[in-house]
Amino acid sequence: MTKLVEKTIIEIVSDVSGFDPDEISMDSNFFKDLEIDSIKAIEITVAIEKKFKINVRDEDVPKLTTVRQAVELVGKLLNQKSSKATIA
């Protein structure tokens, strides 16, 4: 699951930034390494939200500076979503 999330997020970041997936590592910093500006930051967030059908909350936004953080956050939100679905 985490591997799939990781791959999908790297694909999204690659599409938005233009960097080849091979050039993007888990520790790549969006702003320092991948030339992400405000427009691209929103583009990545919106694409992640649509792809995984999740909602990134305001308090989670500061956690979105590296690919690893994005993968962890998406993993956490997906887990919450599936546990909610189980309860329902």
Added chain:
Amino acid sequence: MANIHANEYDVIIIGAGISGLVCGCYLAKAGMKVLISEQHFKPGGYCTSFKRKNFTFDAAAHCFGGYRKNGITRKIFEDLNINTRLKVIKSNPSNIMMTPDYNISFWDEIEQTGYELEKCFPHESKNIIKFFNFLTRSPASEFIRIRHMTFQDLLDLYFTDNKLKSLLSAPLLGIGGLPPALMSAFVGAKLYSEFLLDGGYHLTGGIQELPDTLAEAFQGSGGTLLLSSRVRKIKVKNKSVHGVIVGNNEFISSKYVISSCDAKQSFLELLDKEDVEKEFCANLNKMRPSISNFILYLGLDRNYRELPCRAATICFFSHYDLNKSYRAIQKADINSYGGYMMYIPDREPSVLAVIPAPYKNEEFWNENKEYFSSWFIKRIEETSIPHLSEHIIYKEAATPLTLFRYTLNYQGACFGWAATPSQLLVPGFKKNIEIEGLYLNGHWTTQGMGISSVAYVGAETAKLVLKKQKIRYT
């Protein structure tokens, strides 16, 4: 015999608007073989000028923003070495917001603009400073928080005074086509930081100098610009672009096609039906375009004293209910709209005046064009230039149909898609996921509007292609 490689390019760009030209310049400068095909007989898209009776009128866009040190437009002009070829002049104030109660100028010094607002709204003084700081000093990640908000939501976070909120939103109706309750907070914030708080840059001979200079730089780097050349089809082979068909069934091949024209035309007309995903088409058909404009061009007989602030963009509103204005414009009810935008260049006594207008058929505009013009002149006369009608020696107007005819933007839309939060940065627009080598460019990418934004999109699209080709860019 013709050169067999004459009809082969690395990249074909459809449309020589600012995004297409900027994109072409970056790619050609990096050594790629690029063709730009433009249907009009001159480059520029919405950035063109035309001459009548010794007057030079800017057809639609008349000035740009983002030209401070490190500004988005300045950075691009510097990259392309056109900053030294253009004589850019900044008007100060760049914009003036007029209502029956207030007259607020937007100055070169942001603090001065803030001070003017604070004088009128002393109880909101601290909030004005905080708001301007947010717009101009926030790190990129801060804007993620406002991605789903409307500009009204954003204003509500900072202010309580409804008149101030309307006053801050009114210019956005003119330059972005939506009232605050519908406009994306991010787009509104960008229009502020890149246009209202850093705007009013114009060119001595009119806005046409910008596309002309870009076209010259593009050709100087080896690019080919075809004017009066309408692309009829984008050809796709095995899920990759293969080239385009222009004019009289002439095929030109390329590895990349960058469509700097409208999205509906690109995906629903230029591409064959079987090449575009059904779901993507269905989503495209649900999206709403931005509003069009009715533009009045007046040539005046002399510089008379009543002409208000030259070179500034004046935004007038007689009331503060912008939602009402927006509803009125959908019905082409100019009387209830209550506002207009106007620009008097410093080069000559002429007037460019604009109001939003809906797309209607030819019959409607044949019947109403003259009425709109007369109403507009009367309105300007009553509110900002007394005796205007006595001094007009040339008069012309552009309707949404005119804008469509010259630029082929869907329904004469002035700003691409309507900039609502749900139509912001929609995935799959900029780079098509299904078709390899196909990119959309300009204000239909859902990435922003206005000259600085489309120039940014043009540069970024070029960088995507260059990264893909592993070509270094500087």
